[in-house]
Amino acid sequence: MNNVRVIPRLDIKGPNLVKGIHLEGLRVLGKPEDFARYYYEYGADELFFQDVVASLYERNSLHDIISRTARNMFIPLTVGGGLRTIDDIKQVLRAGADKVSLNTAAIRNPQLVRDAAQKFGSSTIVVAIEAIKQPDGRYLAFVDNGREETGVEVVTWAKKAEELGAGEILITSVDREGTAEGFDLNLIKKVADVVHIPVIAHGGAGSLQNIAEAITIGNASALAIASIFHYASMGKVLADSDHEEGNTTFLRSGKRFGIINPSDITQVKEYLKISHIPCRPI
């Protein structure tokens, strides 16, 4: 078995790190740079930045955050959200990203995946798939951060993305996202078993046992985790309440999100280790 990568995922709206449920109802948690720094120092294998409103506004606004963050952080950084052209991709790579994540533009224009893989190398291109389970049991791909249905079947699309030259697939269960109810192991396994490129599991990371099962049952190669890391880190990350934009009521209240059982990267990696799942030690 390969070494599993543990990837904190940072959803960003404007200048803020946010977190929602099912990709909606965003709450401000703090500054992305502070969380990124904290995760870097405490054993993150990579970082994943997603501009969660970019596709809606048809622009990615993470260049400044990335160029500040990439300057003194020496692990891979992936950036997604609103990237529609080769030039968009070039710009975030220039700002210091190592990889880009394509969702909406990739489904609407699959040729972009092929062109981008050819120009920047397959390993630079992550295709992100947002899946929603249908009453008949099928998984369909959604775009615009889970807002719009495409009618595209997830497993078929994953296979196509690999053929187009994607280097990795990030599979998100929108149904589970932000709920901490656990990864959708069935979804992850379906995708991981049909492609020969690494698959990153995302959406719903719950108990430590469930996180381990994304690897042992779901056959994922990497874990993208947001809520349970963010809520474990909020007290430790520099408490700077200079947030003028967004829904900060939650942040100011000092409350925690009830159903989420926070764990930090060390706890996750220790659990993986005792479950005989190899990963880079901290």
Next chain:
Amino acid sequence: MTIKVAIVDYGLGNLFSINQACQQAGLSSFITSDADIISTADALILPGVGAFGDAMNSLKANNLVAPIYNFVQTGKPFMGICLGMQLLFSQSEEFGQHEGLNLIKGQIVRFPETNREGESIRVPQIQWNQIACPENQSWQNSVLKDIPEGTYMHFVHSYYAVPYNVEDILSLSEYEGIKYASAVMKDNITGIQYHPEKSAGQGIKIYQNWAHFIKNKSY
């Protein structure tokens, strides 16, 4: 004393992070495709991601092959990273046969589709993987000085190097049962398959060791 490190820009690869890592190690690095500027540098880095054939074509189209050979002949330190490491070799089988810089004798080959157990292999390899020192080799006079055996570095690649001369192998790694050369060294040339600039503290140590060598002519 300012140490000037030229990072070869031939239109491929993430030069930003290599530049940042050099500066973190106290080197005065810059990105260039100008042959004259390359010749005046104290050390040279050949980066790269993507396909071997495209990269060689791009080096040729930018008239950068001769400046690289000239630089290597001066004996000044030269380092290839990721695809830049693979380009040091004689040839690659990536999308047909392609000739490389032939500074280190050997082949670049693809990871197979299945491992020895017949299970399908995920390619590219994307993971933090360990590096080991080959028998009869020492890291004390290399960029890996004082880096513990078994240290994890960040790897992203689909092809790997098979050097003809085992004495050129600086570090070994293993993927899906295949033990292969993850770093090479020959005279003033170092080649690293992994990404030291993406391997946190121990990766930066590689740049620091190299900076020390450029400055003091010894590790």
